[in-house]
Amino acid sequence: MAERGAATKQIAALIAEDLDEEALARKVCQACVEELDVDGAAISVLPANPSRRTLWATDATALALEDLQFTLNEGVCVEAATSGVPVLVSDLARTSEHSRWPVFAAEVAERTPAKALYALPLHWGALTIGVLDLYRLRAGEFTAVQWQDLLGVAEVAALLLLQLRTRPGSARRATEVPDGEARRGTGPGVAGVDGDGRGNPELHDDGHPDDTEGRDAALSDVLFGRPEIHQAVGMVLVQLGIGPEEALARMRAWAFFEQRMLIDVARDVVERRLVFTEEMR
Incomplete structure (x- = not known):
């Protein structure tokens, strides 16, 4: 070996x-x-x-x-x-x-x-x-x-x-991360993605991420689960009377059409800024 x-x-x-x-x-x-x-x-x-x-x-x-x-x-x-x-x-x-x-x-x-x-x-x-x-x-x-x-x-x-x-009785616990660890993302930036938790934390002039607690928390929310996507899928399947696979496909198609990220489309659905209809194909 x-x-x-x-x-x-x-x-x-x-x-x-x-x-x-x-x-x-x-x-x-x-x-x-x-x-x-x-x-x-x-x-x-x-x-x-x-x-x-x-x-x-x-x-x-x-x-x-x-x-x-x-x-x-x-x-x-x-x-x-x-x-x-x-x-x-x-x-x-x-x-x-x-x-x-x-x-x-x-x-x-x-x-x-x-x-x-x-x-x-x-x-x-x-x-x-x-x-x-x-x-x-x-x-x-x-x-x-x-x-x-x-x-x-x-x-x-x-x-x-x-x-x-x-394992029997397994349950996911909230992860405790030491200060400065990777949860807030300290690596290379992403062009064109903003600092509200949807990608790149806002960068200072020296190229280092902003350490503010609000952005740390926002990026953490995105890292762990993206619950908005799952909630939005449920809302779209109710709106259109379709299954979850097709609801997700419709959301992806709309994100592509709008040249946006799926997480942003999901947030619009959850906050009722966007309602899917049969005409949105």
């Missing part, structure tokens, strides 16, 4: 800790950034389901990439979730990637500084529990050692998530 890499060892050590899903996801993402030469990471669960939820994103760029994929229903995370195999895009500027996901690739280039994306399904047997998403600010592939370490991280993280979701 090959020796475990540094990131895998960090994750394997978590088996002795009493963590909830968010705390586990935070530690997995941070280990990847520290040991695998990536600039950011995120973990989502139930990625192919309308109930998809981002457990953690290390920074605003990672969060924006998650939101873009959920809004457009395409990209590395979506493909990894549906195919069950890793999806590695070492250079987003390649023409082949633009033809593979034309809208997503264009939006990533416009809204984020990411140049390479990687997604690994977190599965146990035939069950895909979630997806680990990573990005780099430069194009490039993993070394053989890094790749083996990353595979180990995905395997151990999937096992730990499965244990959390199947």
Whole structure:
């Protein structure tokens, strides 16, 4: 058996800790950034389901990439979730990637500084529990050692998530994050996304995120669950008399038509600024 890499060892050590899903996801993402030469990471669960939820994103760029994929229903995370195999895009500027996901690739280039994306399904047997998403600010592939370490991280993280979701009486607790940790997103900024919790925290002139409590709380709300999306799906299915899958598809289509993020459309629905009708196709 090959020796475990540094990131895998960090994750394997978590088996002795009493963590909830968010705390586990935070530690997995941070280990990847520290040991695998990536600039950011995120973990989502139930990625192919309308109930998809981002457990953690290390920074605003990672969060924006998650939101873009959920809004457009395409990209590395979506493909990894549906195919069950890793999806590695070492250079987003390649023409082949633009033809593979034309809208997503264009939006990533416009809204984020990411140049390479990687997604690994977190599965146990035939069950895909979630997806680990990573990005780099430069194009490039993993070394053989890094790749083996990353595979180990995905395997151990999937096992730990499965244990959390199947243990008797398990209940997710509110995650306590030390001051300065990744909940508020201190990584690279996202062009064109504002600081009200829908992506990039507002930046000071020196390029560092604003630390105000209001924006911290807003970004935290988006990171942990996006309940507005699920509430909006329920409202749209009542408005149109359709199922949840189609309601989500209608919301995605409207977000695409309006060139907005899905979370913003959901908030309009919840706050009754937007009512879906049969004519909105």
